[in-house]
Amino acid sequence: MGAGRSKAVxxxxxxxxxxxxxxxPACRAVMMALDSMDLSITEVDVNLDKGEHRAPEIAVMNPLQTLPILKDRELVLHDSHAICTYLVSRYCSSSRLLPQDPGGRSVVDQILHFNSSILYPRFQAAAYPILYENCNFVLPQQIYDIESAYKDLESMLISKQWFTGCWPTLGDIALCSILSTLDVLVPIDKTRYPLLSSWLYRMSEEGFYLTANKKGLGEFSRRIDCGCAFDDKIFKCPRSSLRRRALISTQETKT
Structure with missing residues (x-):
């Protein structure tokens, strides 16, 4: 499963x-990073539809009232990219997810910045009106902006299988969480973006995608399509990342 080896599995x-x-998608990026390292921490599910992310105990840790939030002893982080790079830097002995040399690290950072500055704002602009404002479709300008990002990403993959190296890194994981979600809103056309489509398919076959991205992506799709709310019955929290992976793996086996 893991692209890197944890120091504390x-x-x-x-x-x-x-x-x-x-x-x-930001939370799923962190979960995929955890699973790629076979790293287990305590996970607490937060019901966005019930406004639990605005609870006082959450607001104290993160005044922005956004997710994910990571607390490691006294350190609190609430940006998915910062969380991922922190976990890998502190707890992963392999350099596959995040190269240690300055050049390789900069290539990954470059993709992370593209993800946070270009892709995530376009995801928010397209998804939030549907999720929170009773809009029933993606607006034409948002479709254009997302398609423009697909075009840029397609050009980045010329002569490459992965965005940041010879195997998936944190850059690929961050992009995957957003792109698999954008694909629900504005499907990636295989004929126009064959490289991007093939990359996303390869990512979908990674173990960490199955254990950390697939379930949440399905929840997002149902929320977009029919407004299905969060089902409290499927969660037992807090629980460990290891327990989550085991439950998902069991469900995958049954299906």
Whole structure:
């Protein structure tokens, strides 16, 4: 499953807690990073539809009232890119997810910045009116902006299988969480973007995609299509990342 090896797989990290919502692509990026390292921390599911992300205990940690939030002892982080790079830098002994040399690290950082400055704002502009403002479709300007991003990403993949190296790195994981979600809103045309489509398919076959992205992506799709709300019955929290992976793997086996 893992692209990198965790320094603390056996016992997990008992001081680390992640507050997250599976339908959020930012949260799924962190979960995929955890699963790619076979790293286990305490995970707490937050019901966005019930406004639990605005609870006082959440607001104290993150005044922006956004998810994900990572707390490691006294350190609190609430940006998915910062969380991912922190976890890899501190707890992963492999450099596959995040190269240690300045050049390789800069290539990954470059993709992370593209993700946060270009893709995520376009996702918000397209999805939030549907999620929170009773809009029933993606607006034409948002479709144009997303298609423009697809075109740029297609050009980045020329002569490459992955965005940041010879295997998936944190850059690919961050892009995957957003692009798999954007694909629900504005499907990636295989004929116009064959490289991007093939990349997303390869990512979808990674173990961490199945355990950390697939379920939340399904929740997002149902929320977009028919407004289905969060189902409290499917969650037992807090629980460990290891337990989540085991539950998802069991469900995948049954299906």
């Amino acid at each position: 056996a016992s997990g990290l008992k001081y680390c807690t992640l507050w997250k919502a599976d339908r959020s």
